Amino acid sequence: MNEFRAAVIDLDAVTANIRHLRDVIGTPHTMAVVKANAYGHGAVRVAATALAAGVDWLGVADIAEALELRQAGISAPVLAWLHGPDADFTAAIAADVDLGLSSTAQLHQVAESAAALGRTAQIQLKLETGLSRNGVHESDWAAVFALAAELERSGQVRVRGIMSHLSNTSPDDDSRANALFERGLAQAIAAGLNPTLAHLASTAGALRCAATRHSMVRLGIGIYGLSPFDDASSRDLGLRPAMTLRGQIAAVRRVPAGAGVSYDYTWRSPEETTLALVPLGYADGVPRQASGRASVRIGTADYPVVGRIAMDQFVVNVGNAAVAVGDDIVLFGDPELGEPGAVDWADAASTVNYDIVTRIGNRVPRVYTGGA
Numbered sequence: 001m002n003e004f005r006a007a008v009i010d011l012d013a014v015t016a017n018i019r020h021l022r023d024v025i026g027t028p029h030t031m032a033v034v035k036a037n038a039y040g041h042g043a044v045r046v047a048a049t050a051l052a053a054g055v056d057w058l059g060v061a062d063i064a065e066a067l068e069l070r071q072a073g074i075s076a077p078v079l080a081w082l083h084g085p086d087a088d089f090t091a092a093i094a095a096d097v098d099l100g101l102s103s104t105a106q107l108h109q110v111a112e113s114a115a116a117l118g119r120t121a122q123i124q125l126k127l128e129t130g131l132s133r134n135g136v137h138e139s140d141w142a143a144v145f146a147l148a149a150e151l152e153r154s155g156q157v158r159v160r161g162i163m164s165h166l167s168n169t170s171p172d173d174d175s176r177a178n179a180l181f182e183r184g185l186a187q188a189i190a191a192g193l194n195p196t197l198a199h200l201a202s203t204a205g206a207l208r209c210a211a212t213r214h215s216m217v218r219l220g221i222g223i224y225g226l227s228p229f230d231d232a233s234s235r236d237l238g239l240r241p242a243m244t245l246r247g248q249i250a251a252v253r254r255v256p257a258g259a260g261v262s263y264d265y266t267w268r269s270p271e272e273t274t275l276a277l278v279p280l281g282y283a284d285g286v287p288r289q290a291s292g293r294a295s296v297r298i299g300t301a302d303y304p305v306v307g308r309i310a311m312d313q314f315v316v317n318v319g320n321a322a323v324a325v326g327d328d329i330v331l332f333g334d335p336e337l338g339e340p341g342a343v344d345w346a347d348a349a350s351t352v353n354y355d356i357v358t359r360i361g362n363r364v365p366r367v368y369t370g371g372a
């Protein structure tokens with residue numbers, strides 16, 4: 001491959017991860033979460049691959065993300081669950097996007113948009129079960145369920161699902177959230193609603209807390225082949241990382257002992273050595289916090305990042321290795337192939353693997369392998 005810099009996305013890995021997760025989890029429905037440009041992997045390509053691999057729902061955070069899928073010709077069910085006060089519910093309803101809703105105010109807005117269009121909005125009610133984010137609090141369940149039932153009878157909405165989201169704090173916390181969710185679900189049904197979907201678990205809950213699976217799970221990080229757990233690798237979970245962030249050496253320089261490297265000279269060479277320049281920087285999502293802490297793969301060895309990671313580039317110390325301009329560099333990919341993992345960069349930058357893949361910038365072309 002001769003890209004100067006690229007995020008190579010292996011769609012066959014996405015397919016294999018989805019098949020494996022569906023086998024292990026076994027829920028009647030599976031949602032692939034493709035928000036945030038599919039965690040940096042490319043929403044449309046991943047969505048198409050995920051549908052071909054057997055998922056029947058797509059999930060995104062906001063309406064603009066859902067409309068991007070529709071504009072690309074994807075007609076499968078899509079749910080969007082995070083809305084600002086001026087969200088374009090009309091566009092979402094017109095495009096057959098399910099809306100995750102969290103308040104009577106949102107229900108009124110959606111009902112009005114649906115009435116104006118002469119259509120029924122497909123909605124899913126989001127319950128607060130412990131995250132303290134935007135779900136409907138238990139004290140408001142009765143009012144929200146009653147209003148939803150009334151709007152259902154008048155044809156403005158159809159409540160297809162009841163949902164919530166886990167904190168993944170501990171098995172106890174997730175069990176408590178699940179119990180509250182089940183209470184909410186029962187109360188919704190008692191209020192006359194007839195949801196066909198109940199969903200609570202993302203990848204972590206789906207894998208480690210079977211009781212939270214209900215009729216659908218929402219899988220994000222797992223389909224990208226990364227682990228949501230500190231104590232289990234991709235391989236431990238039977239997953240393969242889909243993204244490889246790579247580049248080509250842009251310059252090679254032999255320097256004497258004492259040479260300063262990059263801004264502020266946070267590193268000076270203790271001895272004569274060879275430095276290689278990597279043409280990716282924090283504008284490309286390489287975390288500046290990993291300066292002096294991460295490594296990259298060149299050939300069959302790992303070499304440390306030295307000095308500050310700059311906006312467009314950083315330097316690695318290759319010692320006396322014979323490297324040349326144009327040689328392939330892997331920042332992260334599949335640890336099973338000997339490459340650093342996204343998790344290694346996450347550890348170096350004190351963050352999580354989700355953050356590492358999702359932050360890869362627009363300047364990095366996505367290059368696809370495999371897939372339909």
Ligand SMILES: *Cc1c(COP(=O)(O)O)cnc(C)c1O
Binds near residue numbers: 081204
């Ligand atoms: C992002 C998100 C998910 C996916 O979580 P993973 O840990 O990546 O599997 C599921 N549900 C909701 C509501 C989300 O915001």
